[in-house]
Structure formats: structure tokens, C-alpha cells
Amino acid sequence: xxxxxxxxxxxxxxxxxxxxxxxxxxxxxxxxxxxxxxxxxxxxxxxxxxxxxxxxxxxxxxxxxxxxxxxxxxxxxxxxxxxxxxxxxxxxxxxxxxxxxxxxxxxxxxxxxxxxxxxxxxxxxxxxxxxxxxxxxxxxxxxxxxxxxxxxxxxxxxxxxxxxxxxxxxxxxxxxxxxxxxxxxxxxxxxxxxxxxxxxxxxxxxxxxxxxxxxxxxxxxxxxxxxxxxxxxxxxxxxxxxxxxxxxxxxxxxxxxxxxxxxxxxxxxxxxxxxxxxxxxxxxxxxxxxxxxxxxxxxxxxxxxxxxxxxxxxxxxxxxxxxxxxxxxxxxxxxxxxxxxxxxxxxxxxxxxxxxxxxxxxxxxxxxxxxxxxxxxxxxxxxxxxxxxxxxxxxxxxxxxxxxxxxxxxxxxxxxxxxxxxxxxxxxxxxxxxxxxxxxxxxxxxxxxxxxxxxxxxxxxxxxxxxxxxxxxxxxxxxxxxxxxxxxxxxxxxxxxxxxxxxxxxxxxxxxxxxxxxxxxxxxxxxxxxxxxxxxxxxxxxxxxxxxxxxxxxxxxxxxxxxxxxxxxxxxxxxxxxxxxxxxxxxxxxxxxxxxxxxx
Numbered sequence: 001x002x003x004x005x006x007x008x009x010x011x012x013x014x015x016x017x018x019x020x021x022x023x024x025x026x027x028x029x030x031x032x033x034x035x036x037x038x039x040x041x042x043x044x045x046x047x048x049x050x051x052x053x054x055x056x057x058x059x060x061x062x063x064x065x066x067x068x069x070x071x072x073x074x075x076x077x078x079x080x081x082x083x084x085x086x087x088x089x090x091x092x093x094x095x096x097x098x099x100x101x102x103x104x105x106x107x108x109x110x111x112x113x114x115x116x117x118x119x120x121x122x123x124x125x126x127x128x129x130x131x132x133x134x135x136x137x138x139x140x141x142x143x144x145x146x147x148x149x150x151x152x153x154x155x156x157x158x159x160x161x162x163x164x165x166x167x168x169x170x171x172x173x174x175x176x177x178x179x180x181x182x183x184x185x186x187x188x189x190x191x192x193x194x195x196x197x198x199x200x201x202x203x204x205x206x207x208x209x210x211x212x213x214x215x216x217x218x219x220x221x222x223x224x225x226x227x228x229x230x231x232x233x234x235x236x237x238x239x240x241x242x243x244x245x246x247x248x249x250x251x252x253x254x255x256x257x258x259x260x261x262x263x264x265x266x267x268x269x270x271x272x273x274x275x276x277x278x279x280x281x282x283x284x285x286x287x288x289x290x291x292x293x294x295x296x297x298x299x300x301x302x303x304x305x306x307x308x309x310x311x312x313x314x315x316x317x318x319x320x321x322x323x324x325x326x327x328x329x330x331x332x333x334x335x336x337x338x339x340x341x342x343x344x345x346x347x348x349x350x351x352x353x354x355x356x357x358x359x360x361x362x363x364x365x366x367x368x369x370x371x372x373x374x375x376x377x378x379x380x381x382x383x384x385x386x387x388x389x390x391x392x393x394x395x396x397x398x399x400x401x402x403x404x405x406x407x408x409x410x411x412x413x414x415x416x417x418x419x420x421x422x423x424x425x426x427x428x429x430x431x432x433x434x435x436x437x438x439x440x441x442x443x444x445x446x447x448x449x450x451x452x453x454x455x456x457x458x459x460x461x462x463x464x465x466x467x468x469x470x471x472x473x474x475x476x477x478x479x480x481x482x483x484x485x486x487x488x489x490x491x492x493x494x495x496x497x498x499x500x501x502x503x504x505x506x507x508x509x510x511x512x513x514x515x516x517x518x519x520x521x522x523x524x525x526x527x528x529x530x531x532x533x534x535x536x537x538x539x540x541x542x543x544x545x546x547x548x549x550x551x552x553x554x555x556x557x558x559x560x561x562x563x564x565x566x567x568x569x570x571x572x573x574x575x576x577x578x579x580x581x582x583x584x585x586x587x588x589x590x591x592x593x594x595x596x597x598x599x600x
Contacts, residue, residue: 008537008569009038011089011098015114015436016533017551023437024121025078031116034073035087035098039065042091046072050085051110058088082378082435084113100432115435117378122441123326123361126382128530130473130520131195131243131480132188135449136222137173137207138500139483140180145221149173153207159502164495170206174500178218178227182234184503189238191486192520196235197243197328199449201228204252208449208498210330211252211291215306215313229321241325243363244317248306248347249335250286250294258293271299274338284338286331297336297343307347307354314351318358325362327355328443332366332384333375348380363478365443370410373433376442383442386477389430390444391451397423398468398561398592401459404452405492415457419541431476431534444477446485449498453482453491462488463591466515467559470578470594473523474548474557476534486516522577522596528553538568543587547599558587558595572600 013019013035021032033048046061061072072087086099086108096105101112141158149155153173156162162172178201188196200209203219218228228242235242251258261269273293274284286292297303307314317324329335329351336343348366355362368375368384375381392409396418408415418426431439446454446468458464465488472479483489484501488509491497502508523529531550538545543560545568556571558579565588573582579595580588587595 007539009041010103011035011037012535013087013098014533017531018533018549025118027079027118028077030075030077032073032075034071036069036071039068039070043070043089044092045090047088048074048076048085049088050076050083052079078118081118083116084110085116086113101428112432117435117437119378120360122382122437123363126363126441126478128524129195129478130193130523131197131478132193133197133448133480133482134181135199135483135498136201137176138498139176140184140501140503141175142177142179142183144179145177145223146175148220158500162495162498169495170208173207177221178223178231182231185234185238188240192517192524193481194239195241195243197480198245200245205254205291210247212247213252213254232322243326243328244324245328245330247330249331250292253291253293268301272296272302294338297347303350307351312354314354315358318355318362327364329366332381333368333370333372348375352380371430376434376438378435378438383438386442386444389427391446393418393423393426394446394468394471395457398464399457400461400464403456403459403492409451420544421539424536424539424544440476442477444472444475444479446472447482447497449482450494451497452493453489453497454485455488455490456492462509462512463593464561465512467561467592467594469516469519470559473519474529474596479523486513488512518578526553526555528555554599556597556599560589561592563590573597574600
């Protein structure tokens, strides 16, 4: 029996609608738990183990045969806001456990249990969304606001590349603005995406704008508040939502809070920061950077201004006329943490409460590059930017003669080489530490404004880039495409990747663009990809395959990084949606490829 066939036989459960009767039950409500296995997989008895008030309880399950599978289920009342659970599977004098990290024939701890949340539903619209990340200075320029540029900015012609890694880094000014985005919304619409995530649009001392000089207005260089309101009205006509980026961990040294704190030690603003004469700059900055003073959430007034107050920053931009669809929180894992102090959880939950108060349907996403699973406990961030459990594993698996400077993202080494099983192990590791609802509410990305471009990671190999896009647009989560990736834009590191888009279409990879449009269309229209579970059915060095199944649809996804002839479990294919024709159990291709098939 092949390893793929053996994997397909194993017991399986995830947090999707096929296995739980409800994703967000009320306290006291009965919920049905299910798992499935191949009909011939040896199971004498199955028992659900879950926690009630911190104490494990066991509930015998009953079996039902459906076609070639056995389904086990039991209904249990839910008593806590979070319920860890796993399944005990007994065969003769042996037993095994099925938990969020897989099927185990040894005893396990509760650290990787499945996690059910009896809390308010997370935003449902993100499940069928594809986002487009825009770095405002580099996407498109209306040319209206260039005369407003401060003297320390270094003007650059639109068709030049960023210099990066010199004294102009952070102040190179290409002149992109929000009216430019409005003028090219048709490109975003035609790509098929329905959300835009902007890196910061607040006034700042740099063109990356993570050093905010105000959180109360849109940078005049981008067109000001009026330009954002105009863009919102235009985006609404296309059904495109807008999402902002907020630095809760720090502000810029030019922010009025900090200027007043420096000038007047007796001011309330002084308590917004960590002043200490023993520190190099006399105060704490993010990573010690003087221009990025770290915010001190011991100050109740700061909490009020940032998120808890009636007119707080978090709340203001979620209201009309801007009605942002959510926030991406910069370095969310560092917010509220400083030496012996850890207010991170308090701040996370405070921001979440503020968002829920104004718009319970808004998406709250954190940058958490090192992945703190406790940050995704269901009660704070809805999700994170999935670097650890998606981008980095895929870089290592699909890389090909990488043209990447400054190493592997987040690790001081060159891009490593991963086998298919190593990639999947990293993906499973991320997913097994958090509730399913946080997993599917996290952002998927192949690259971003902080990393090398994926086209560089794969050495300009279009087929491998398409394979990566196939993973991006079929895996559970919320896909995000960094502006220009869809046309094959390059960049060897973060600043180099922040290139402008040539709207004369010179250098565009048009063939690749059409493939991306097809994949986005499949992602946006598929119930299985928006609501379905994830079941791995083949994991080899050069190929991975998984099922995405919902109540309405069942898709098979096959991705390979090389050409070859691969054998899969046999499925009844009703329609090929993308890629090579699947001939019985054989997936055959001459290069890296993705195949997507609707099953009967």
C-alpha cells in the first residue's frame, strides 16, 4: 500500500462544518462532534475526550457507515467559552489519539488538542475573500500631491527602482497616493480580489509610514481624509473592502504625544512612553530605534486614546465616512511587552472589544512573525499574518535558485530546502496550536512589503510561482497578494520589493496574470475553499495533495514542484477546474504545477 493510500485511510477531524454541527455554539448548547476514517481502518471503540471546567470528560461515540467510510459521532453540551478536545480510538488492547496535530499511537498532552470556541462568530465575509496588499507610495500616483513632499524626502522618478540599503532608505519618495489607487481600481477588480490591505496611510517621517506623526488623519501626501473617503465610495461600487494598518506598539518621534512628553516631564503624555536615562536615547524605542518610541500601556489615558475611549483611534476609522473593514496590527506580538512587564493579553483583548463595539464584522489581524500561539486564543486577534505556518514553509519547498538577499525571512540564514513532509509538518504545527476559527481567519501570503518577492524565491520560474499561487488560493485562510506579484514583479529583499507598478504594462508577465485571475476566480466562487476543511491525502518530497470539503462541494488539490508522474488515491472527478488532466490515479506534468478538481 502506498504512503498516500495509508494517509487517506487514517482517522480525520478538523473544525469545519462536516465535523462540527456548529462553529460558534452558545454556552449550554449541545454540539455534535464527528470524525471519519476509511471503512477498513481498525476501530473497535471511539471516545470523545473534552474538558468541562478544566476537568477531562469522556463520551462514547457511535459509528455509522457511509459508502466506503466509517463516521463516528456524539452530541455533548458545551459549558465553557473554550473547550479543548481530542478523540480516543481503541483497537483491541491498543489505543491511539486523534488531535489537531494528527493521529498518534502514543499518549499525548493537551497542548495540541482541537479547540472549540463558544464565542461570537468571527467575520464570515473574510472566508470568501482575497486581499490585495498596497504600499501606498508605490502603487499608483495621481500626481496631485508631489509638491507637498517634505524637504528630507528624496524624490524619485516612477520608473526607477528603489535604492534601498543606503541613507535614502525610508525616505525615497515615488509619489503614490490614494487617488492613484482610485484610478486603478479596475485592475484590482479585474484581478478578482475583493479586499485591499493598506500599509499605514497616516502622516509620518518616512514613506513607509510606520513612524506615525498622527493617528488622527490621512497623510496629505496621499490626498488626506477626503481622498480616503473618495476611495471608499469608489471601492464600495466594486464590492471591495478597505483595511488599515495600525502601530499599537510604537509611534514616530515626530508624534505630538512624544514631542510633548520630551518637552514637559510632568505631562500626561510622559507616561505614554518608557523614559530612562540609562538607555542610549533616554527612552525605549522599538528595537532600540530612536525614531520609533515604544508605547507604554501602563497609562490608562493611552489605552483610552488608542482603543478604549469613545472616540479612540481604533474606533474612529471603523466608523463613517471611512468604514474600514478592519485593522492589521503591526508587531502585535510586541505590543504591551517590555522587559518584566507583559500587558499584551490585556491590550489585545481591549483592542478586540473596541473593534467588536463599533463593528462586530470587522477583521482584526495581527502581525506576529514569530507566532505566539497564545496570542491566537480566540478572544483577541481573529488571525495573524501566517508567515510561520505558510509563507516560510512554502519558500523552502518551492525555492529554485533563489535570487534573495539578506537571508530567509526572520532567520539569519539563506533560504533552506524543505521536503514536502517538512513543509507540511510546519503547516500542521502552526494549525495545531490554535483554534480552527483563528487558523482560517489568518492571512495567507507568499510575500509582503517586508520580504523578498516570491518570483525571486523561485528564481523567476513561472511554473513554480503558479504552484505557489495555487497553494495560496486553495489553502485554508485569507489569501493576500502583494501588489505587483500578479504581474511577476521582482525584488530581492523588503525595500527592493517595494517597487512601483508600470501602468504602461511594460515587463508584465501577462500569461502569469491570466493564471492568477483564474485561480482567484476559483477561490472566490468555491464553497469548499471558503467553508471546507483540510485533509492531507498525499505528502511526498516533490508533491503534496489535499482535500477541501464542505457540505456543498468537494475539491482535490494537487501541487508539485517538479515535473513527473505521481500516483494518488483514486477519486471520481466530475470536473477539472485548473491544471493538467487527472488520468485515473495519475497526476503527470512536465514542470511544477497545480491541479484543482471537483469530485463527485
